[in-house]
Amino acid sequence: MSLAGSMEKEEKINGCEDRVVLVLPNKPEYVSLARLAASGIAGRMGFDVETVEDIKLAVAEACTNAIKHGCCKEDSEYRIEFGVGEKCLTISIADRGCGMDKKDLCQPDLQNPREGGLGLFIINTLMDRVEFETAPNTGFTITMKKYLGV
Amino acid sequence: MSLAGSMEKEEKINGCEDRVVLVLPNKPEYVSLARLAASGIAGRMGFDVETVEDIKLAVAEACTNAIKHGCCKEDSEYRIEFGVGEKCLTISIADRGCGMDKKDLCQPDLQNPREGGLGLFIINTLMDRVEFETAPNTGFTITMKKYLGV
Amino acid sequence: MSGAEYCYQNDGGRCVVKVKGEIDIYTAAEFKKQINAAIEEVTGDLHIDCSELQYMDSTGLGVLIGALKRMKEQGRNIYLENLRPNVRKLFAITGLDKIFILEV
Amino acid sequence: MSGAEYCYQNDGGRCVVKVKGEIDIYTAAEFKKQINAAIEEVTGDLHIDCSELQYMDSTGLGVLIGALKRMKEQGRNIYLENLRPNVRKLFAITGLDKIFILEV
Ligand SMILES: Nc1ncnc2c1ncn2[C@@H]1O[C@H](COP(=O)(O)OP(=O)(O)O)[C@@H](O)[C@H]1O
Numbered sequence: 194m195s196l197a198g199s200m201e202k203e204e205k206i207n208g209c210e211d212r213v214v215l216v217l218p219n220k221p222e223y224v225s226l227a228r229l230a231a232s233g234i235a236g237r238m239g240f241d242v243e244t245v246e247d248i249k250l251a252v253a254e255a256c257t258n259a260i261k262h263g264c265c266k267e268d269s270e271y272r273i274e275f276g277v278g279e280k281c282l283t284i285s286i287a288d289r290g291c292g293m294d295k296k297d298l299c300q301p302d303l304q305n306p307r308e309g310g311l312g313l314f315i316i317n318t319l320m321d322r323v324e325f326e327t328a329p330n331t332g333f334t335i336t337m338k339k340y341l342g343v
Numbered sequence: 344m345s346l347a348g349s350m351e352k353e354e355k356i357n358g359c360e361d362r363v364v365l366v367l368p369n370k371p372e373y374v375s376l377a378r379l380a381a382s383g384i385a386g387r388m389g390f391d392v393e394t395v396e397d398i399k400l401a402v403a404e405a406c407t408n409a410i411k412h413g414c415c416k417e418d419s420e421y422r423i424e425f426g427v428g429e430k431c432l433t434i435s436i437a438d439r440g441c442g443m444d445k446k447d448l449c450q451p452d453l454q455n456p457r458e459g460g461l462g463l464f465i466i467n468t469l470m471d472r473v474e475f476e477t478a479p480n481t482g483f484t485i486t487m488k489k490y491l492g493v
Numbered sequence: 494m495s496g497a498e499y500c501y502q503n504d505g506g507r508c509v510v511k512v513k514g515e516i517d518i519y520t521a522a523e524f525k526k527q528i529n530a531a532i533e534e535v536t537g538d539l540h541i542d543c544s545e546l547q548y549m550d551s552t553g554l555g556v557l558i559g560a561l562k563r564m565k566e567q568g569r570n571i572y573l574e575n576l577r578p579n580v581r582k583l584f585a586i587t588g589l590d591k592i593f594i595l596e597v
Numbered sequence: 598m599s600g601a602e603y604c605y606q607n608d609g610g611r612c613v614v615k616v617k618g619e620i621d622i623y624t625a626a627e628f629k630k631q632i633n634a635a636i637e638e639v640t641g642d643l644h645i646d647c648s649e650l651q652y653m654d655s656t657g658l659g660v661l662i663g664a665l666k667r668m669k670e671q672g673r674n675i676y677l678e679n680l681r682p683n684v685r686k687l688f689a690i691t692g693l694d695k696i697f698i699l700e701v
């Protein structure tokens with residue numbers, strides 16, 4: 194019962210929301226499961242088709258980062274938490290990877306596109322609120338919100 | 344970081360398998376997410392369409408039981424763990440509900456069908472191996488396996 | 494996420510309920526309501542068209558078993574039509590294909 | 598779970614690669630291989646038919662940006678055709694609709 198037991202130690206993001214947690218191996222082939230869950234949850238909440246696509250994309254970008262940058266330990270996992278409120282979907286994606294120094298983050302230069310550097314920009318553009326918590330060697334947690342009917 | 348941290352305390356079912364964990368609220372509307380995840384994982388592993396349907400059904404039956412019988416506490420959750428091996432999918436579904444006394448379990452009488460009592464029978468029929476761990480007031484954990492290409 | 498739709502037809506006394514979608518613990522209560530309404534609406538047998546029923550589990554079987562009991566008490570019957578392979582298999586493994594009349 | 602398929606056509610020098618399915622971190626490596634193979638196969642421009650591309654994210658954009666750089670160095674270009682609304686939106690929000698030629 195140790196696995197189930199550990200659920201009790203965790204606190205919910207918000208007491209009056211339903212919570213869905215998905216823990217995935219840090220392997221590319223599982224990111225589509227995160228998209229499936231995101232579209233299942235967002236669709237049921239009543240987001241329109243275009244917004245469901247936006248949410249799927251934002252989730253996939255954050256998962257991609259967790260895998261690309263959060264892979265210090267082999268055989269590691271990352272965690273997606275969906276907080277399903279009446280008017281708001283909160284999604285938080287946490288890895289235990291290298292983390293980063295927030296001041297190293299630079300805006301993408303769209304005049305001179307590189308092959309990377311678009312993920313966080315896309316998330317920021319599509320979601321209503323985005324925050325992240327990170328420091329070198331402590332992992333990275335990004336929390337994004339989308340409001341219904343805004 | 345407490346949520347991500349708690350992952351470390353958990354042990355995997357089996358070291359060489361990939362692990363996917365899904366924690367769901369004990370509410371009927373989320374059972375379809377468990378089916379989505381099950382079919383995504385089983386399909387990717389290479390199970391044929393009929394077997395994917397069998398696995399979805401077995402997972403849904405166990406989730407239904409977790410919700411119907413594992414609901415002592417309001418606002419509770421249950422946990423689905425998928426162990427993805429090369430030749431075997433192991434799925435374990437655990438709640439922290441009332442549990443039961445194993446000796447109270449009776450076989451369904453198919454000559455005289457009741458409106459309930461078929462869930463465990465269906466799981467046993469469709470999956471290759473099924474075990475459960477339970478006792479009154481400690482919850483219920485059912486673990487089922489399906490082998491690829493048997 | 495899961496959902497089901499119903500469509501009710503009554504041609505010359507032949508009562509057909511068409512079920513689309515998924516019947517699970519979430520949608521079973523509405524399924525029960527719809528089936529019971531159809532049972533009250535007419536006096537003859539009940540036909541359930543399952544051609545677009547993509548998924549059903551024991552929660553749906555429970556509803557059908559309850560409905561069949563009620564119908565049999567009144568000398569009426571339930572016919573299940575056009576089952577998809579996965580739904581047909583559910584009836585086969587539970588032995589309920591011996592209790593219900595499955596057509597096609 | 599995610600998957601993509603490719604289909605390569607070369608009519609009278611017009612080279613079209615058709616992409617079906619989903620381009621994400623899992624399928625992007627194969628996408629890169631296919632696009633690079635097409636770039637080497639012919640000398641003219643490259644047309645990518647996206648009518649059945651259901652999903653793409655920044656991993657696919659990265660592949661396309663790399664390919665476009667290579668092509669431009671050789672005076673060649675990439676045309677993206679028949680984008681679905683969600684994929685078109687990805688180009689619009691990143692400003693890459695100004696860098697790539699999007700048709701229809
Ligand atoms: N999960 C993460 N862990 C550590 N660093 C991250 C994480 N996500 C993003 N970053 C940092 O933010 C930068 C920008 O990320 P992003 O915009 O997604 O572009 P890219 O991943 O292509 O570089 C990354 O290069 C990386 O330094």
Ligand SMILES: Nc1ncnc2c1ncn2[C@@H]1O[C@H](COP(=O)(O)OP(=O)(O)O)[C@@H](O)[C@H]1O
Pocket residue numbers: 408409410411412413438440441442443448458459460461462463464482483
């Ligand atoms: N998660 C669970 N927690 C407690 N008891 C359970 C659980 N799952 C099954 N049981 C017990 O096993 C019995 C048989 O379950 P099942 O075959 O699914 O039929 P039903 O749920 O319709 O009674 C239940 O009535 C219940 O007593």
